[in-house]
Amino acid sequence: MQFFYNILLFCFCDFILSEKTDILPSENYKFNLNADEKDEFQYRLYWKTLENDEIQFELHCRTVGWIGFGISPNGGMAGSDIMIGWIDSNGKAHLKDTHAVSKSAPIVDESQDWILLDATERKGYTILKVKRKLRTCDPDDIDIKMETQRLIFAWSNADPETENGWTYHFGNRRVKSVLLLNYLDETEVISDSEITHVFESRIDNHLIPNKDTYYLCHTFALPPIETDLHLVAYDILIEKSSIEFLHHLMAYVCNPEDLERIKNVSNIGYECGPGGDEDMENSLLKEVCDVKTLMFGWVKITI
Secondary structure, three states, X not given: OEEEEEEEOOOOOOXXXXXXXXXXXOOOOOEEEEOOOOOOOOEEEEEEEEOOOEEEEEEEEOOOOOEEEEEEOOOOOOOOEEEEEEEOOOOOEEEEEEEOOOOOOOEEOOOOOOEEEEEEEEOOEEEEEEEEEOOOOOOOOOOOOOOEEEEEEEEOOOOOXXXXXXXXXXXXXXXXXXXXXXXXXXXXXXXXHHOOOOOOOOOOOOOOOOOOXXXXXXXXXXXXXXXXXXXXXXXXXXXXXXXXHEEEEEEEOOOHHHHHHHOOOOOOOEEOOOXXXXXXXXXHHHHOOOOOOEEEEEEOOOO
16 A cells, blocks of 8 residues: 655657767757657757846757747647747748647747747757747746746657748657756755754654555645745655655645635645545645645655
């Protein structure tokens, strides 16, 4: 039996094999990822933060058609903020700032907030270097925040038929959940003098029911704070006798409008998630602290 709980807080391509090559980025980037887990050479993303609240990306995609990159509210097409770029048959580079309202062709934004820094086609790859503001103040854009965000990737083997008439990507689409902003240098050490507040929350003596899978939701309120604070570290406290029953835990931020409903929750928590008792008194709180802002997560790994 495992114990689960959430803590609720606050081408077709005809390239030859030699073209499957790792083209190095044009400059140093702190972060990178492969969009395609099965083919590390298909689509790679590099990025770094810049001054003036900007972020720079370099996209390497194995295609000579258009390539798309965007931020999605949930990994789907609808509501996404999408950048589409390509190099036409005359060698001219194009870049469009678009958004999607449904599972249909993206719509070009009135405000074009992506800046094209460089573009080239080489060895069967399209390479784009672009940048934008973290927060553009454009209602058609999604802010880039210090939280896990869903990135979407797409590409076509053909250039758009018209300036805004990109062909459908069919199966050439991928999704990744990524923390784009991570300003902490791995070499930095936070001294004890810099830590001004430490909060500890516990779930003690909770009776685990006889179920194969069990999710427990628990709400915690932080003490009143008169100034803004930044979370710099967290630690998980688990008794040795409990570790065999625990699989993972997640911590989310609650919205201010949830506070009144949270006050009525028993401090022993309530069953939630798959297999939860829909008839239990606290089931009305399933919509409280909607899981949109993840603070941190932890999972047990068995080697």
